[in-house]
Amino acid sequence: MTATKTARERARAELTREIKDEARRQLAEVGAHGLSLRAVARELGMVSSALYRYFPSRDRLLTELIIDAYDAVGEAAEKADPGTGDPRTRWHAVWQATRAWAKAHPHEYALIYGSPIPGYQAPQDTIVPAARVAQAMAKVLLEADPHEPAVTAPMSAELRGQAEALARALGAHAPAEVVTRLIGAWTQLFGAISFELFGQYVGSVDPSDAYFEHLTGQMADFVGL
Amino acid sequence: MTATKTARERARAELTREIKDEARRQLAEVGAHGLSLRAVARELGMVSSALYRYFPSRDRLLTELIIDAYDAVGEAAEKADPGTGDPRTRWHAVWQATRAWAKAHPHEYALIYGSPIPGYQAPQDTIVPAARVAQAMAKVLLEADPHEPAVTAPMSAELRGQAEALARALGAHAPAEVVTRLIGAWTQLFGAISFELFGQYVGSVDPSDAYFEHLTGQMADFVGL
DNA sequence: GTTCAGCGAGAGCACTGCTCTCTGTTGAGA
DNA sequence: TCTCAACAGAGAGCAGTGCTCTCGCTGAAC
Numbered sequence: 362m363t364a365t366k367t368a369r370e371r372a373r374a375e376l377t378r379e380i381k382d383e384a385r386r387q388l389a390e391v392g393a394h395g396l397s398l399r400a401v402a403r404e405l406g407m408v409s410s411a412l413y414r415y416f417p418s419r420d421r422l423l424t425e426l427i428i429d430a431y432d433a434v435g436e437a438a439e440k441a442d443p444g445t446g447d448p449r450t451r452w453h454a455v456w457q458a459t460r461a462w463a464k465a466h467p468h469e470y471a472l473i474y475g476s477p478i479p480g481y482q483a484p485q486d487t488i489v490p491a492a493r494v495a496q497a498m499a500k501v502l503l504e505a506d507p508h509e510p511a512v513t514a515p516m517s518a519e520l521r522g523q524a525e526a527l528a529r530a531l532g533a534h535a536p537a538e539v540v541t542r543l544i545g546a547w548t549q550l551f552g553a554i555s556f557e558l559f560g561q562y563v564g565s566v567d568p569s570d571a572y573f574e575h576l577t578g579q580m581a582d583f584v585g586l
Numbered sequence: 587m588t589a590t591k592t593a594r595e596r597a598r599a600e601l602t603r604e605i606k607d608e609a610r611r612q613l614a615e616v617g618a619h620g621l622s623l624r625a626v627a628r629e630l631g632m633v634s635s636a637l638y639r640y641f642p643s644r645d646r647l648l649t650e651l652i653i654d655a656y657d658a659v660g661e662a663a664e665k666a667d668p669g670t671g672d673p674r675t676r677w678h679a680v681w682q683a684t685r686a687w688a689k690a691h692p693h694e695y696a697l698i699y700g701s702p703i704p705g706y707q708a709p710q711d712t713i714v715p716a717a718r719v720a721q722a723m724a725k726v727l728l729e730a731d732p733h734e735p736a737v738t739a740p741m742s743a744e745l746r747g748q749a750e751a752l753a754r755a756l757g758a759h760a761p762a763e764v765v766t767r768l769i770g771a772w773t774q775l776f777g778a779i780s781f782e783l784f785g786q787y788v789g790s791v792d793p794s795d796a797y798f799e800h801l802t803g804q805m806a807d808f809v810g811l
Numbered sequence: 812g813t814t815c816a817g818c819g820a821g822a823g824c825a826c827t828g829c830t831c832t833c834t835g836t837t838g839a840g841a
Numbered sequence: 842t843c844t845c846a847a848c849a850g851a852g853a854g855c856a857g858t859g860c861t862c863t864c865g866c867t868g869a870a871c
Contacts, residue, residue, distance in 0.1 A: 369817075369868065394619075394703070398859065410861080411819045419859065476618070476700025477784050488789050514803045520796035527790050544791060545774070545801060551786075552777020559702050561776075564713050565752050566769060571745035576770060578739045583808070594837060594848075623828065635830080636850045644828065 377415050379405060384422055385429070385469075392468045393423060393478060423478055428487055430469040435493025437462040442497055448505035449581050455497050456550060456577045463554045470558060474551055495547045496531065502543060503533045507585035513538050539585060546580045602640050604630060609647055610654070610694075617693045618648060618703060648703055653712055655694040660718025662687040667722055673730035674806050680722050681775060681802045688779045695783060699776055720772045721756065727768060728758045732810035738763050764810060771805045 383401050398419050402409040416422040441458030442451050463470040472478070473491075516524070516537060524537035527544075553576055556562050557569045566572035591599075608626050623644050624634040641647040666683030667676050688695040697703070698716075741749070741762060749762035752769075778801055781787050782794045791797035 367869070373817090393701070397857085399857080408820055409859080410821075413860075414818060471701035474780075474784070474786075476696035478619070491786070492789070514800065514807075516800060517796045519793070520791070520800055523791050523797070530789075541797070541800065542804075544797070545804060548777045548781055548801075549770070549774050552773045552780065555699075555777065555780065556773055559699070561699075561716070564717070564755075566745070566748050568744070571742045572748070572766070572769065575739065575741060575745055575766065576773075579767075579770060582739075592838065598849090622826085624826080633851055634828080635852075638829075639849060 373415075380412065380415055380422070381425060381429070385426055388426060388468050388472065389466065390468075393472050396423070398422070420478060423472070424487075426469070427473055428490055430466070430473045431487060431490035431493065433466070433469070434459060434462050434473075435490055435497070438494045438497040442501060448501055448586050449578075451501045452498070452581045452586055453577055455494075455501060456573075456580075459494055459550060460554050460557075460573060463558060467558055470554070474555055475559070494550075495543075498547060498550075499531055499533070499543055502539070502584055502586060503531075503535055505586055507539055516541065542584045546584050549576065549580055549583075598640075605637065605640055606647070606650055606654070610651055613651060613693050613697065614691065615693075618697050621648070623647070645703060648697070649712075651694070652698055653715055655691070655698045656712060656715035656718065658691070658694070659684060659687050659698075660715055660722070663719045663722040667726060673726055673811050674803075676726045677723070677806045677811055678802055680719075680726060681798075681805075684719055684775060685779050685782075685798060688783060692783055695779070699780055700784070719775075720768075723772060723775075724756055724758065724768055727764070727809055727811060728756075728760055730811055732764055741766065767809045771809050774801065774805055774808075 380401060383404050384396060387401060387404075388396050396419075398412055399409040402412045416425070437458045438455050441454040443454065444451075463474075520541065521537045524540040524544075528535050528537070528540050531540075553569075553573060557573070562569050562572075605626060608629050609621060612626060612629075613621050621644075623637055627634040627637045641650070662683045663680050666679040668679065669676075688699075745766065746762045749765040749769075753760050753762070753765050756765075778794075778798060782798070787794050787797075
């Protein structure tokens, strides 16, 4: 049924896509701050008010770009994982691919992992795509049957509950300790990428390749890989 | 000599301060995005063009606020450290104080640890205040004579050089392994705070107190405390 | 063939950062 | 003590923004 679309519907879908594409182009150039609806419209040869037939507001357009960006990093991370072989190699591939995507798309990265844009609170739509990188890491880890870390601090009941709920959501029966450490690695991955891209490493580990390389291994140790 | 100031100079200094105070107030309310020079001027009963006698641009005003914010978190972290006693307790205090400051000043936090503002590249002025939290952590760690971690992956020459240079800058003769792990903990601290404030933990460890607590201990282990 | 929802254009509102010019004031040197 | 240059604030104005509203046109359904 959905295959048969009226000409108008097809035109609408196509134009919606074109607007997003142009917006993404400008985002990559001038960042979220500099993204202007009027400029997008101008580039597409239409008038700014016409754009509001497709997106109710600038923030809503940005939200769409956010979802796309989450999917893009997620896909990059997933595709980088060979799916078989040495778990540490797979882990390495996922980390490198995520960082590479971020460095190739700094403004899109900032859009999703930088300061949240004002009128925006993560709607349900973003939660699933936002988890894709984390899930790629989880896949590598859980398929490798990680050994539980030797030294383990006791976990509070609240944290244990959250970790177990998360394990259920991932569809894996992993011990809460492993899930918790996975969250730590996930945080570390994006913390390091953000620090590198946002200039916090200037003055310490500024060309960050060597450090990131080292960190990747340290975090593989950390999660028990 | 600097004590004797002309009335004009004193007025200028005071007004400069008032502008920054009002700007900070508005920043806390509406965020960097919503901060408007005209609104600041309006609130101070002056006209917007007059403001340009004190700050050459909006971005420059924001830069001043950035430096102040770095100093504010840095001071919070330093003051939280009792200076003596159990190193892990001190470590804990620094982490908690940093997180508490961030949660109390989310917009200021986003200004310094979120996406960088466009016209701004960290000038020399920000590098020193930006390091204060890291230095507070380093102080606790180095005064505790940390044991080197048992398992240590080999470090590349480049990374070792960076770590040693950083140790010299800190005025401490700590092994490169320890310094490198400190960078990891520093990254983790702000990575976790950013994830919490920017909504990435929604759906996993959303009320993050328990997780942050646990993470603090894990990272103390990580650095060898 | 008529009707009507959807579409683009255009004008307009309230706002922004920033510049320029004009006028009044202050303070330091002759 | 007087002069004059540096300084400060006001106001108008420019180019741009997001967003709204109204207007005709058009394609598709009835």
